[in-house]
Amino acid sequence: MQTWLVTGGAGFIGANFVLAARRAGLARIINLDLLTYAGHLENLAGLKTDRDHVFVQGDIGDEALVTKLLTEHVPDAVVNFAAESHVDRSILGPQAFIQTNIVGTHSLLTCAHKYWKGLDREAQQSFRFLHVSTDEVYGSLGPKDPAFSEDHQYQPNSPYAASKAAADHLVRAYHHTYGLPVLTTNCSNNYGPYQHPEKLIPLMIQNALRGKPLPVYGDGQQVRDWLYVEDHCTAIRTVLERGRPGETYNIGGNAEKANLEIVHTLCRLLDSHMPANAPHAKLIQHVADRPGHDRRYAINAAKIKRELGWQPASTFEQGIARTVQWYLDNDAWVQAVSNPEHQEWLRKNYQQSERNI
Numbered sequence: 001m002q003t004w005l006v007t008g009g010a011g012f013i014g015a016n017f018v019l020a021a022r023r024a025g026l027a028r029i030i031n032l033d034l035l036t037y038a039g040h041l042e043n044l045a046g047l048k049t050d051r052d053h054v055f056v057q058g059d060i061g062d063e064a065l066v067t068k069l070l071t072e073h074v075p076d077a078v079v080n081f082a083a084e085s086h087v088d089r090s091i092l093g094p095q096a097f098i099q100t101n102i103v104g105t106h107s108l109l110t111c112a113h114k115y116w117k118g119l120d121r122e123a124q125q126s127f128r129f130l131h132v133s134t135d136e137v138y139g140s141l142g143p144k145d146p147a148f149s150e151d152h153q154y155q156p157n158s159p160y161a162a163s164k165a166a167a168d169h170l171v172r173a174y175h176h177t178y179g180l181p182v183l184t185t186n187c188s189n190n191y192g193p194y195q196h197p198e199k200l201i202p203l204m205i206q207n208a209l210r211g212k213p214l215p216v217y218g219d220g221q222q223v224r225d226w227l228y229v230e231d232h233c234t235a236i237r238t239v240l241e242r243g244r245p246g247e248t249y250n251i252g253g254n255a256e257k258a259n260l261e262i263v264h265t266l267c268r269l270l271d272s273h274m275p276a277n278a279p280h281a282k283l284i285q286h287v288a289d290r291p292g293h294d295r296r297y298a299i300n301a302a303k304i305k306r307e308l309g310w311q312p313a314s315t316f317e318q319g320i321a322r323t324v325q326w327y328l329d330n331d332a333w334v335q336a337v338s339n340p341e342h343q344e345w346l347r348k349n350y351q352q353s354e355r356n357i
């Protein structure tokens, strides 16, 4: 069995990836996560007795720790999910994004490069460093523009997107300059189980369930291309297995939706679960827009389909119904992660005078 060093595996996508990989017995996993506000051991509760999952609390920027883990566990791959990931937080406080997404990713690359150089020839050839990135590095599309393909120019607009773009460039440079066998994936917006309740879909579900306002930024006509998180995880596994070193792969759900449409869909699903509180849509409130808000993202996922045969297994309708059901069934998880830090974030982001809810 292979060994993978997974970073950020206590966050939303990382945890889904680790849980699925362990369920399938694909690899022994060393899970390095700093447990910031976004990382939760509750996400990994199902792995408590799994001896092939080793959790280590620590920073990807801690080179001594990363070097120790690489030497001790001799992984066949590094999969880097660790990041600061919320655009709104990057607007209110960009520094952590520079530190983890740029400096931290560079430290991880440095350690991986040193480790890789010390491997024998065969292990060097099969080693992979997979960097998980976002479609936000490409900037914003007009309504009729073609979807982002891998050769679209980088035009990041938020501090989050800029920090991810910088990391992507460093990953590319480590391949071009030093020959490190890297892979980069640029994915669209994910949704599904274990997503932190400050992101759009879980936030709207939680607020609707509690009869609180549903805060739609601006006119709500900003478009995202939504992908069910399990499909993102299978795409990453596919790229890890068969992707060509040095290449980037765009991953998307072929499901472009305006934010307001998403919120109405959630309201309709909740109406059918809880008719007594219908219509939940009465809770929708338009609030001040996000500064520099990108208008539209859309992914052209033709390359990963053509070269590696991956495409999403779930439609948006299937994925969103499963997601609502998961949040209804897992209120204990929501309560556990809705800690004082989360409450403080809600206060800071939504009670600024201009958002005022």
Ligand code: NAD
Pocket: 007, 008, 009, 010, 011, 012, 013, 014, 032, 033, 034, 035, 036, 037, 038, 039, 040, 058, 059, 060, 061, 080, 081, 082, 083, 084, 085, 086, 100, 104, 132, 133, 134, 135, 164, 186, 187, 188, 189, 190, 191, 196
């Ligand atoms: P998340 O915020 O839910 O999780 C991030 C995890 O990284 C957390 O567990 C956190 O504790 C950990 N972490 C943060 N800083 C760290 C550090 N310095 N060292 C070690 N661990 C650290 O994020 P997510 O939504 O799961 O996103 C995971 C990755 O996927 C990110 O790189 C993100 O940019 C990318 N991505 C996310 C989406 C999306 O829609 N959520 C879409 C495309 C790409």
Ligand code: TYD
Pocket: 086, 087, 088, 189, 198, 199, 200, 201, 203, 215, 216, 217, 218, 220, 222, 224, 259, 290
């Ligand atoms: P988010 O989940 O923060 O992802 P991203 O900004 O990385 O795409 O937000 C998704 C969309 O939802 C984005 O256009 C911002 C919008 N949004 C709201 O309208 N209201 C909210 O309360 C939140 C959190 C997001």
